[in-house]
Amino acid sequence: MMLEGERSTKLHRVVLQMGLPTAAAMFLGTLYAPIDLWCASKLGAEAVVAIAFSAPLFFILMSFSSGLSQATTALIATRLGGGKTEEAQMIWTHALLLAILIGMGLGILGLWFIPAMLKAQGASGESLLLARSFSLALFGGAIAFLLVPTINSALIATGDARSNFYFLLGGCVANLVFNLSLMSVWGIVGLAISTVLVQVLGVIGLYTISKKRGWALRGYFKPQMSIFKIIISQSLPTVINMLMIPVAVFLVTKQVAEFGSEAVAGYGFAARIEHLFSMPLIGLVAPILPLAARAHGSGDSNLAFRTWTKGLALALGLSLVVAILMVYSAPWLCAFSGLSGSALEHMGRYLFFAAITLPAYPLLFSVVFFMQALGKPVYGMWMGLARHCIAPLFLLPVFAFQLGLSGVWIAILTIAWTAACFALLFGLSHKRQLTKS
Numbered sequence: 001m002m003l004e005g006e007r008s009t010k011l012h013r014v015v016l017q018m019g020l021p022t023a024a025a026m027f028l029g030t031l032y033a034p035i036d037l038w039c040a041s042k043l044g045a046e047a048v049v050a051i052a053f054s055a056p057l058f059f060i061l062m063s064f065s066s067g068l069s070q071a072t073t074a075l076i077a078t079r080l081g082g083g084k085t086e087e088a089q090m091i092w093t094h095a096l097l098l099a100i101l102i103g104m105g106l107g108i109l110g111l112w113f114i115p116a117m118l119k120a121q122g123a124s125g126e127s128l129l130l131a132r133s134f135s136l137a138l139f140g141g142a143i144a145f146l147l148v149p150t151i152n153s154a155l156i157a158t159g160d161a162r163s164n165f166y167f168l169l170g171g172c173v174a175n176l177v178f179n180l181s182l183m184s185v186w187g188i189v190g191l192a193i194s195t196v197l198v199q200v201l202g203v204i205g206l207y208t209i210s211k212k213r214g215w216a217l218r219g220y221f222k223p224q225m226s227i228f229k230i231i232i233s234q235s236l237p238t239v240i241n242m243l244m245i246p247v248a249v250f251l252v253t254k255q256v257a258e259f260g261s262e263a264v265a266g267y268g269f270a271a272r273i274e275h276l277f278s279m280p281l282i283g284l285v286a287p288i289l290p291l292a293a294r295a296h297g298s299g300d301s302n303l304a305f306r307t308w309t310k311g312l313a314l315a316l317g318l319s320l321v322v323a324i325l326m327v328y329s330a331p332w333l334c335a336f337s338g339l340s341g342s343a344l345e346h347m348g349r350y351l352f353f354a355a356i357t358l359p360a361y362p363l364l365f366s367v368v369f370f371m372q373a374l375g376k377p378v379y380g381m382w383m384g385l386a387r388h389c390i391a392p393l394f395l396l397p398v399f400a401f402q403l404g405l406s407g408v409w410i411a412i413l414t415i416a417w418t419a420a421c422f423a424l425l426f427g428l429s430h431k432r433q434l435t436k437s
Helices: 003-007 009-039 045-081 085-120 125-139 142-157 162-186 189-214 226-243 247-256 262-285 290-298 303-336 341-357 360-373 377-403 407-437
Strands: none
Touching: 003 262, 003 303, 009 162, 009 189, 009 262, 009 290, 009 303, 009 407, 045 085, 045 125, 045 142, 045 189, 045 226, 045 290, 045 360, 085 125, 085 142, 085 226, 085 247, 125 142, 125 189, 142 162, 142 290, 162 189, 189 247, 226 247, 226 360, 226 377, 247 262, 247 377, 247 407, 262 303, 262 360, 290 303, 290 360, 303 341, 303 407, 341 407, 360 377, 360 407, 377 407
16 A cells, blocks of 8 residues: 555545455455354254344444554554554554453453343343353453454555455354354354354464564564553544444334334344445445555645545445445345244335435444544544434434334434534535644
8 A cells, every 4th residue: 555556546446445355344244143143043042032132242342343453553554654664563562462451351351241231131041041151252252352353453554455354254154164063062152162263263364464564573572551542542432432333223222112023123134134235335435544544644634635535435426326226125135034014014114214324324434434544533432422322312212203113214314314414524624624734
């Protein structure tokens, strides 16, 4: 990823060359949960319920993992853009150590709090026992879950988005093979161990690639608290933002539940389908983070801004195509779901509104990545607070009271597009600020 190439008229190619593998990797990442659910269904209904109860706890791991890796990518890319290679190496090494420490902390906390958190969700009986075993096994591999994206941050910062794609592609296959092998021995715990094993292999594989590229732990390394503070201050807002997403899911599910279990079933299945479509679009704008950070680090603020607008334009164009595809594939997706009656009707209606909402997500995340590239991750936290917590808390009941269940879907659409429009204006307003600086 050469800054000279980025300054050329082929900037869109640079964004696309990173965006396509990242989008494909994001799609592959969404397949892990369906694979686990499919394998769990072979163990019985209680195993499927147990994994559903464990999902919010697993999201805690993913929140810390995403927050740390995004922050590390931004910090490394900024320093590489400024020609500070040694500082970039130190950031990466400290981030790896921090990933190990946080992973250890989450693993220990999991031993104490997982049973209580599962009970708070309503888990009981056999489902509680299975969810507890599954979650504890996952948290036992917390270090690996944090190390994989943190190691990969150095590769992403230098323009390599393909290594992570190949890891996730191989990981999907390995996860299925490990699942089928281990669940016959350890049941649902085998599914968790399988996921952890894939992450351990990812640590080994990605670190080997990083080492060949010149990124390796140094024997003379001495931890510096000042560097830890820089990484934590950059990553904490993103972690908090990610942790707000389950709050939004809870608020929507709670509101939908007032219209019956059929509505919840339809929404739950449709939300997973929406996830498969939305995550690759977010992947398309993810290169904005390393590319804009390198441009910002080199002092070329205009290039940083153009990177954002170019990445956003490409993602929005493709999101319209994906939204149309989602609308036309909705009947087939509904038939594939196995749902019937009113649940099937609710699913189809939500997918229509979800397709209209779809282009808002790359717009929202593009600004979050852009601001993080500029060293301002707090923006994402405040946007997340407004979009995931405050707006749903007040608007969902109002729209549901006035328009019924369709009001819930309209409220989601309204919140997403209002936030997206605000994000666009906020991003555009930084062009003048960047020029002045």
